[in-house]
Amino acid sequence: MADTPIRSGAGTLKGNPINLAGNALKAGDAAPDFKLQGQDLSEHTLANSAGKTRIIATIPSLDTPVCHKETKLFNDKIAGLTNVQVLVVSMDLPFAQKRWCGAEGVANVTTLSAHRCGGFGENYGVLIKGGALDRVLSRAIFVIDPNGKLKHVEYVKEVAEEPNYDAALAAAKS
Numbered sequence: 265m266a267d268t269p270i271r272s273g274a275g276t277l278k279g280n281p282i283n284l285a286g287n288a289l290k291a292g293d294a295a296p297d298f299k300l301q302g303q304d305l306s307e308h309t310l311a312n313s314a315g316k317t318r319i320i321a322t323i324p325s326l327d328t329p330v331c332h333k334e335t336k337l338f339n340d341k342i343a344g345l346t347n348v349q350v351l352v353v354s355m356d357l358p359f360a361q362k363r364w365c366g367a368e369g370v371a372n373v374t375t376l377s378a379h380r381c382g383g384f385g386e387n388y389g390v391l392i393k394g395g396a397l398d399r400v401l402s403r404a405i406f407v408i409d410p411n412g413k414l415k416h417v418e419y420v421k422e423v424a425e426e427p428n429y430d431a432a433l434a435a436a437k438s
Contacts, residue, residue, distance in 0.1 A: 296387035300376035
């Protein structure tokens with residue numbers, strides 16, 4: 265998308281500024297729809313989980329220590345919440361996501377790949393432009409109510425740090 269705004273210095277990676285494509289979303293906005301790929305190569309949209317509260321966690325890659333920890337933690341914390349679905353979105357290929365989830369025993373979250381859809385990262389304001397992680401997703405959390413409205417948004421300023429889990433889970437439970 266040629267007209268997509270770039271937010272210069274919208275975050276950092278190990279202290280170095282990163283640029284993000286797209287506008288920052290905020291609580292109260294409608295959650296943008298998407299077409300992402302599941303582990304079985306099926307297409308997933310926002311409508312696939314309509315009627316539930318969704319936590320979308322965007323991460324650079326499951327094969328990094330912080331992303332690994334974040335996904336495992338959401339997997340464990342979501343176990344008792346019946347009307348909440350966690351979607352972990354990265355540019356990792358669906359095959360890698362399936363391998364990782366199987367090796368780690370992760371079954372309570374849904375991993376989705378944005379590798380075919382750069383528009384997802386732009387629409388959610390998390391697509392890194394330039395630098396070492398060019399075209400990878402930055403770390404962020406979006407909590408979406410059953411009607412598709414954003415209840416909570418956190419763009420993690422330092423990509424190598426964890427999000428505020430308690431705030432995301434509190435928003436999902438409210």
